[in-house]
Amino acid sequence: MDLDLKNKTIVVTGGASGIGAAIVNGLVQEGAIPVVIDKSRVGLQSLAQAHSSLFKRKMIETYLCDLSDPLDTQRVLSELNLDHTDIYGLVNNAGANDGIGLNSDVASFMSSLHKNLVHYFQMTQGLVARIKQAQGSIINISSKVAVTGQGGTSGYAAAKGAINALTREWAVDLAPFNVDVNCVIPAEVNTPQYASWLQTQEGERRLPAILKKINLGTRLTTPEEIADYVLFLLSQKSSHTTGQLLFVDGGYTHLDDSKN
Numbered sequence: 001m002d003l004d005l006k007n008k009t010i011v012v013t014g015g016a017s018g019i020g021a022a023i024v025n026g027l028v029q030e031g032a033i034p035v036v037i038d039k040s041r042v043g044l045q046s047l048a049q050a051h052s053s054l055f056k057r058k059m060i061e062t063y064l065c066d067l068s069d070p071l072d073t074q075r076v077l078s079e080l081n082l083d084h085t086d087i088y089g090l091v092n093n094a095g096a097n098d099g100i101g102l103n104s105d106v107a108s109f110m111s112s113l114h115k116n117l118v119h120y121f122q123m124t125q126g127l128v129a130r131i132k133q134a135q136g137s138i139i140n141i142s143s144k145v146a147v148t149g150q151g152g153t154s155g156y157a158a159a160k161g162a163i164n165a166l167t168r169e170w171a172v173d174l175a176p177f178n179v180d181v182n183c184v185i186p187a188e189v190n191t192p193q194y195a196s197w198l199q200t201q202e203g204e205r206r207l208p209a210i211l212k213k214i215n216l217g218t219r220l221t222t223p224e225e226i227a228d229y230v231l232f233l234l235s236q237k238s239s240h241t242t243g244q245l246l247f248v249d250g251g252y253t254h255l256d257d258s259k260n
Contacts, residue, residue, distance in 0.1 A: 003237060005027065010089040011087060012035070014067075015038055019226050020091075022224050023230050024060060026228065026230070027231065034059075037062075039068075067094050067123070089139070089234050090138045091230060097143070101154050102152075108155070112155025115155075116156055116160070121166065128179075135177065136234075137180050140184070141184055142160045146164050147253055148253060167182065167245065181242055189220060189222070214249070217250055221250055225248060226248055
């Protein structure tokens with residue numbers, strides 16, 4: 001299916017690995033122009049080299065930035081707005097479940113919000129004028145933790161809950177400009193980071209219970225399955241969809257697992 005994303009410039013935060021990298025890979029396959037922001041210089045170089053080797057030419061643009069730092073985020077936004085006048089879409093994806101819970105201090109909690117929430121607002125605010133001009137799309141990546149809770153991760157849960165709320169707030173703000181805003185909510189995704197956790201004693205112990213809650217296929221979601229949904233939402237195939245919180249989790253969050 002042609003998603004009509006060819007030559008459209010789409011910014012992806014946290015795009016050097018995991019879900020973000022899968023989104024970037026999908027955009028390249030659709031002929032889009034991914035602009036990848038990440039704090040990992042090595043990750044950005046590896047991603048760019050992989051695509052250049054495969055296609056024999058430069059396929060993505062990369063910007064090194066620590067999005068948890070508002071000053072560094074403002075710097076990269078200034079560069080983006082100078083370098084690109086035709087930004088069609090933004091995928092807010094960067095963040096990490098950092099385990100900042102009730103036993104953490106306020107400074108750590110605020111740091112978690114900067115890592116997982118503040119840059120979603122800052123990136124959207126900084127690029128929204130370009131996206132309005134293109135009548136494009138904004139996609140926020142959230143987490144089932146915002147709905148189910150997890151325990152021991154207050155900062156991350158608060159950030160993801162706010163992201164869900166901001167998705168609907170921005171959908172209202174931007175509908176008059178024909179900009180759609182949606183949120184994709186994964187649960188258990190088999191990223192390299194998650195795979196490393198599964199190799200720990202805790203991961204091995206908890207995996208059977210996790211799989212038991214996933215009704216559809218009793219397996220982890222792949223990064224590519226998240227990416228496919230994001231690409232659909234970026235395309236005109238979903239042109240009348242906005243303000244939606246869309247769970248791509250094999251039924252983890254909402255389906256009764258008592259049958260298992």
